[in-house]
Amino acid sequence: MSAEERTEIQRAIAHMVTGADGGTFSLQARAQVLAAAPAPAGEMSASAAAVKPDADGYVSKRFRLMSVGHFRPRVGWCAITVRADEDVLRRAAPMFGPRLDASGQMRPLQVYRDHEVETECIVGRCDDAPQWVPAAGTIPGGVENVLRFDSMADPKIARLVGEGTIFAVSAGLSFRAEQSHPEMDQETFLEMAILGAEMDGRPVALVITEIANVKEMSCVWSGADPFATDRPDVQSPMPEMPATAEASDVEGAQPEIEATAAAEPAPEIIATQAGLAPAADEEEVEMDLSEIRAALALPADATVDALAAAAGALVTSNAALLVRAEAAEVELSEMRAAEERRQTAEEIRQAIETDRKVLPADKAKLEALAAELGLDVLRASLSVIPIGASGVPVGRQLQPEAKDLQGDATPVNDSHRAQARRLLSQRMPRGQQPTEQAIEAKAAEIAEAQHKIRTGQK
Amino acid sequence: MQAIDLQAALAALPPDKIAALKAQSLPSTGGRIVRAMLVEPEEVKE
Numbered sequence: 001m002s003a004e005e006r007t008e009i010q011r012a013i014a015h016m017v018t019g020a021d022g023g024t025f026s027l028q029a030r031a032q033v034l035a036a037a038p039a040p041a042g043e044m045s046a047s048a049a050a051v052k053p054d055a056d057g058y059v060s061k062r063f064r065l066m067s068v069g070h071f072r073p074r075v076g077w078c079a080i081t082v083r084a085d086e087d088v089l090r091r092a093a094p095m096f097g098p099r100l101d102a103s104g105q106m107r108p109l110q111v112y113r114d115h116e117v118e119t120e121c122i123v124g125r126c127d128d129a130p131q132w133v134p135a136a137g138t139i140p141g142g143v144e145n146v147l148r149f150d151s152m153a154d155p156k157i158a159r160l161v162g163e164g165t166i167f168a169v170s171a172g173l174s175f176r177a178e179q180s181h182p183e184m185d186q187e188t189f190l191e192m193a194i195l196g197a198e199m200d201g202r203p204v205a206l207v208i209t210e211i212a213n214v215k216e217m218s219c220v221w222s223g224a225d226p227f228a229t230d231r232p233d234v235q236s237p238m239p240e241m242p243a244t245a246e247a248s249d250v251e252g253a254q255p256e257i258e259a260t261a262a263a264e265p266a267p268e269i270i271a272t273q274a275g276l277a278p279a280a281d282e283e284e285v286e287m288d289l290s291e292i293r294a295a296l297a298l299p300a301d302a303t304v305d306a307l308a309a310a311a312g313a314l315v316t317s318n319a320a321l322l323v324r325a326e327a328a329e330v331e332l333s334e335m336r337a338a339e340e341r342r343q344t345a346e347e348i349r350q351a352i353e354t355d356r357k358v359l360p361a362d363k364a365k366l367e368a369l370a371a372e373l374g375l376d377v378l379r380a381s382l383s384v385i386p387i388g389a390s391g392v393p394v395g396r397q398l399q400p401e402a403k404d405l406q407g408d409a410t411p412v413n414d415s416h417r418a419q420a421r422r423l424l425s426q427r428m429p430r431g432q433q434p435t436e437q438a439i440e441a442k443a444a445e446i447a448e449a450q451h452k453i454r455t456g457q458k
Numbered sequence: 459m460q461a462i463d464l465q466a467a468l469a470a471l472p473p474d475k476i477a478a479l480k481a482q483s484l485p486s487t488g489g490r491i492v493r494a495m496l497v498e499p500e501e502v503k504e
Binding site: 073079177178186190191206224 | 462464465467468469471475476479480482483484485486491495496497
């Protein structure tokens with residue numbers, strides 16, 4: 001496009017924007033603009049390549065600025081379906097470019113970053129005539145234009161746009177809207193539009209009836225229009241976003257814009273659509289969902305089986321430990337009794353060696369007495385035992401032999417039975433007593449465990 | 459022409475309905491409407 005053609009188009013646009021009809025645009029004028037600046041075939045692919053700043057420091061790239069179709073921008077705590085029809089967007093196409101102000105000065109369409117409408121956030125401008133690109137295949141029709149990013153004003157943005165790292169744009173619009181299904185009451189309509197529902201084969205949506213103004217363009221990480229990029233021939237991948245936001249968003253979303261709109265007695269600004277970065281809480285929601293998915297991905301059956309097996313092993317181990325503990329208690333009791341007997345035998349031995357000798361024929365009788373009687377009684381008995389010339393020290397025979405401690409089995413005795421009765425009684429309901437059969441079985445179990453402890457078995 | 463503030467209308471929905479909508483709503487394709495006024499259906503018919 002030559003400089004003369006560009007100037008002519010800009011004048012035509014300026015005439016439309018400042019026309020005597022107060023901002024409504026004639027079809028003839030718009031057709032003239034679009035005919036004068038057709039979208040060259042293949043130009044879009046070339047514009048998607050890396051672009052360096054020109055001699056004036058501008059990185060210029062063609063972008064799809066807005067497309068026909070349904071979008072789901074967020075509003076407050078939810079997302080809602082919005083529809084832009086071709087006739088409405090084509091009628092507004094001239095506004096996606098420069099315009100004359102009241103003094104007759106040509107003003108560019110300003111390009112911001114992330115819809116932060118402040119002077120220090122201006123990153124570029126749009127000076128060319130917009131172009132309407134018809135639908136082709138799965139790509140909807142839409143408005144395109146060349147955006148020029150100033151590498152001197154914001155070298156970072158210019159570089160990122162030039163190399164294609166930033167590739168999406170979003171239009172700041174004012175528009176009027178109506179219900180796609182006017183027969184619905186308002187609450188039902190809002191509910192269905194938020195849910196993304198369809199009725200009679202059509203999405204329930206806010207339908208844009210008139211774009212009143214294109215206030216600005218912004219480069220964004222991802223806009224509501226997935227085709228609004230430097231490659232509208234390739235739909236940009238859209239990250240999954242939760243449909244909801246915190247309720248505080250309703251009050252906190254760009255209050256300066258709301259205040260401006262509220263100050264107008266008869267608001268021409270019906271709605272403003274803006275592409276913004278996701279709120280921080282969305283990442284947290286995504287993180288929460290990941291954790292839930294990870295938990296659900298666990299092999300639940302295997303986990304339950306493993307826990308059940310571990311619990312069963314614990315029960316078995318606990319039962320075995322309990323039996324061993326009971327046996328150990330009996331063993332300790334018997335060890336105390338054995339120590340008492342050993343002390344008694346030692347006293348007998350000392351008494352015999354000191355006073356008398358015992359004949360071999362009387363040894364068995366003495367051993368029986370030592371086992372059954374106390375020391376004092378035994379001493380009295382010893383006084384009447386006949387004395388032999390080569391008597392055997394009684395104490396040695398009274399010491400228990402090692403084989404007695406490591407015999408084949410420990411016989412069940414009354415101590416085992418008493419212990420078994422006590423243990424079984426503790427486990428039974430109050431007022432009930434264990435049967436003799438159960439006591440005998442438990443006593444045998446304790447005796448067996450005691451034997452294993454004594455012999456070092458497990 | 460009278461119009462209805464979209465956000466005010468959303469805020470006026472019953473809390474239980476808001477909670478249900480939050481849980482069931484389709485995700486956003488990006489972008490945000492920071493203020494919107496919806497023309498009443500009756501006015502559209504006129």
